Amino acid sequence: MEKKKLIAGNWKMNGNLEANDALVRALVAGMKDAACSVAVCVPAPYLGQVQLLKAGSALELGAQDVSPHAQGAYTGEVSAPMLREFGVRYAIVGHSERRQYHGETDALVAEKAKTALAHGVTPIVCVGETLAEREAGQTEEVVKRQLAAVIHVNGHCISEIVVAYEPVWAIGTGKTATPEMAQQVHGLLRKQLGAATSHAERVHILYGGSMNAANAASLLAQPDIDGGLVGGASLKAADFLQIVAAASKKNQE
Template sequence: MLKKWVIGNWKMHGSLADNKALIDGIRAELPALDARVGMVVCPVFPYIPQLKQITAGSGIGVGAQDISEFAKGAYTGEVAGPMLKDVGVEYVIVGHSERRTFHGEHNEQIARKAKAVIETGLIPVVCIGESLEERQANQTEAVLTAQLDALFAVVGTDNANIILAYEPRWAIGTGVAATPDMIQAVHSFVRAYLTKRSAAVAGLPILYGGSMKGSNAASIVTLPNVDGGLIGSAALNAAEFVAIYKALVASVA
């Protein structure tokens, strides 16, 4: 699996026309992707088939924003892993801060969702991060440890096909990004945690998510142990998304 990634989380945005215009804009600026840096876009469920069609041949991967922990059954409103695989999904975001905040998802449930992704043969993008109150109480490392402990207790530590995304919950959709020193400290902590867990997971990509945009991308993606970005609002703007991607390519040149 690639080490460097730019993943766009479109959240609850998009339309057939807007989606096409966005991908057309990205492809116009990036007629060919750099083989060292992966790009993924994650639309809402109804637009996944369209995204598979309009990204064909571009190298852009298509992901989903959530998954059911169950493979099938009487779970109204849920979408199972095999269904996502059926329509061409390759990656699935799990544990996003908005799922934790608005849907009450907890560490163990998120771990089960990550396992469902893996069992389907897809790659989970597992989000971890602390709230503002937890950071102010100096609980960041304890919170991240609990989240990672819960994850690996369920999925094991022998799978290298996992992407982690550190997203300080207080920087999601606020326009406020963590400082480079804050990001560096957390990513170094997570890398040390992974190294202690097992050789298989020691090198997992660790992305940063939290108000990254074209203007601050270079200062973030060049930090040690920052392997790319999980991008929210900036992923809805072709110029911004391309600028972040180019900053990451430049960081590995």
């Protein structure tokens, strides 16, 4: 049986108690017949609220970051064991915004993925190139380097991760890679995973560059695009549910 598509929403630094309540209730009501996996990665202060709101539904909970440490004197950090206590299934690691604004290195991202896995949280490992890197023809080199660091540290567990390809030049810019451009990179990543594990087909490789209601179906039709890491569209229930519907349809074909 083909694995289910995975649609994960990344709220980024957005939300408030009232808006979250309306959004999650609408998602839970609207995804009753979803044939794909669905998650929302929410800001840490709202994990408890969303955990309660999604209770009894198939909606999975995700965090937007995780500490590489399990506990200790790391003020402001949130650990994987803490996330597990709130029923968190996924944690985004190495998002381009974390790499850009917080100086996260490939090595740190690999350690975060390792700690998440050790405590039963599935890391969504983000890789992707900037516009300058793409124009310099470095796309393959950059994404392979970023994923190689995670494979190196996580070796035999690598089939347990989720990978998200997010061309940095297509995040929040309204630009998207064409489905063919995205598939080319996803195919590369699958091949790289295949050299590290005999279970590369198990790994969800998500597309994370401005996936929206209009382009989701064409992106999800590609053989190595197993879902989406959705930014802006995940804050609007109707848009997000359209993407979920497109993914569900692919699963039922």
